[in-house]
Amino acid sequence: MPRNIDWDTIRAEYEAGGSQASLAKKHGVSRGAIQKHIAAEGWTQDLEPAIQRKVAEKVAGVVAACDPKKKAEAIDAEATRRADVVQRHRDEWDEHKEIVDTAIGTKDFESAKLAKITAETLKIRQEAERKAWGIDTQVAPVTNVTVSQIGGAQATVDEIRSVIQENAATPKV
Numbered sequence: 001m002p003r004n005i006d007w008d009t010i011r012a013e014y015e016a017g018g019s020q021a022s023l024a025k026k027h028g029v030s031r032g033a034i035q036k037h038i039a040a041e042g043w044t045q046d047l048e049p050a051i052q053r054k055v056a057e058k059v060a061g062v063v064a065a066c067d068p069k070k071k072a073e074a075i076d077a078e079a080t081r082r083a084d085v086v087q088r089h090r091d092e093w094d095e096h097k098e099i100v101d102t103a104i105g106t107k108d109f110e111s112a113k114l115a116k117i118t119a120e121t122l123k124i125r126q127e128a129e130r131k132a133w134g135i136d137t138q139v140a141p142v143t144n145v146t147v148s149q150i151g152g153a154q155a156t157v158d159e160i161r162s163v164i165q166e167n168a169a170t171p172k173v
Helices: 007-015 020-027 031-041 047-060 068-106 109-133 153-169
Strands: none
Touching (some): 007 020, 007 031, 020 031, 068 109
16 A cells, blocks of 8 residues: 655755755655655755745735635735835825925025935835835836926926026025
8 A cells, every 4th residue: 555645744844954864764755755856846945935935924914725715805905005005105205296396496405405315215215115015026117208208307307406506506604
């Protein structure tokens, strides 16, 4: 009668760092049989993918053997959380636009510097946050955009440049 060998368990233990010899002894199989499975199925002892998968499951609150309804609910909840992050990022850029508009309207050099520093800070923080949340993990293809497509964006850049140049030339008392 053929033995019932749990190759999934052996694979999991091997990929978690178990040695071939110890697994062979523990599960009552030959080391050669384990080596054949390693070669045929591409088992690796690189723990990083397994760890990342487990972390993703824990963060999402999903276990591998859960029912489809629970899994769908967890995916929906995670999608909602990520969408909230993206919406907050958009709101922050809307607030930043107000700082830029004020700097241009008042021709205030200090406000223009604040706008620049704020933009850099937002960019750095939001990029890190998107990485932490797993948002935008794939890089979008680069698209060439001309000024005529933007519709007036060049005038805004020129206005900012003009304000900065005017104020840089004016000595502060």
